Amino acid sequence: MSGLAWFAWGLAAxxxxxxxxxxxxxxSLRNAIASAFAQLDTHLNERAQLCNKLLDLLRPLLPNEQATFAALEAAQAESQTLAQAVRARPCSGDPVASLAVAHAVHAAALTRVMSMLDHHAELREHSELYALMDELKLVERQRSFARQVFNQAVGVYNHAVGQFPTRVLASLYGFGEARSL
Known part of the structure; x- marks a missing residue:
């Protein structure tokens, strides 16, 4: 074999x-995104459970505020449905973008419920209510941190996929750009 053939084989290898x-x-970067979303999903489920408990507690206490509670329930249902879609493919852009919008709607509905509670002085005597609100605030902080970890994983993945020689392989193997929340 000639030197040129050895060079060609070496280059191919x-x-x-x-x-x-x-x-x-x-x-591995794509798997890191899935792992980060799994942590975020845990906090989303905890938030959903706490919101359900909060709504169950508040419905009999504030019968005139059923529309506010219904808005939170609807936002929560949409958020859970979209989280299910993202669970299947956390690197897919469209479901993650829809989930980000659903999070914003859910946050607005939850803020309305929380501000409504501040305006009802008669609820101050319910210690269970305020313990539930404190737990919900803690879960929201944890969810915010998990969201930040997810977004960082997405950023590292997108950076790797966008670099030159890897970009060629990424398009060949179907690695697309991921979306952050």
């Missing part, structure tokens, strides 16, 4: 091993 390494790197 180098490209093959580089391609395998790049693929494994992008896959």
């Amino acid at each position: 180098l490209l093959l091993f580089w391609g395998i390494g790049a693929y494994n790197r992008v896959m």
Whole structure:
């Protein structure tokens, strides 16, 4: 075999091993996004359970505010449905973008309920209510942190997919850009 043939085989082997390494790197970054979403999803489920408890507690106490409670329930149902879609493919852009919008709607509905509670002085005697609100605030802080971890994982993945030689392989293997929340 001539020197040129050895060089060609060596270059082919180098490209093959580089391609395998790049693929494994992008896959591990993609798995990091899925792992970060799993943590976020845990906090979303906790928030949903606490909101249900809050609504169950408030419905008999404030019968005139059923429209506000219905808005929170609707926002929560939409958020849970979209979270289910993101669970299947956390790197897919469209479901994550829809979930981000649903989070904003849910946050607005929850803020309306919380501000409504501040205006009803008769509810101050319910210690269970305020314990539930404190727990909900804690879960919201944890969810916010988990969301930040998810967004960082998405940023690292998108950076890796956007770099030059990996970009060629990313399009070849179908790695698209991920969306943050």
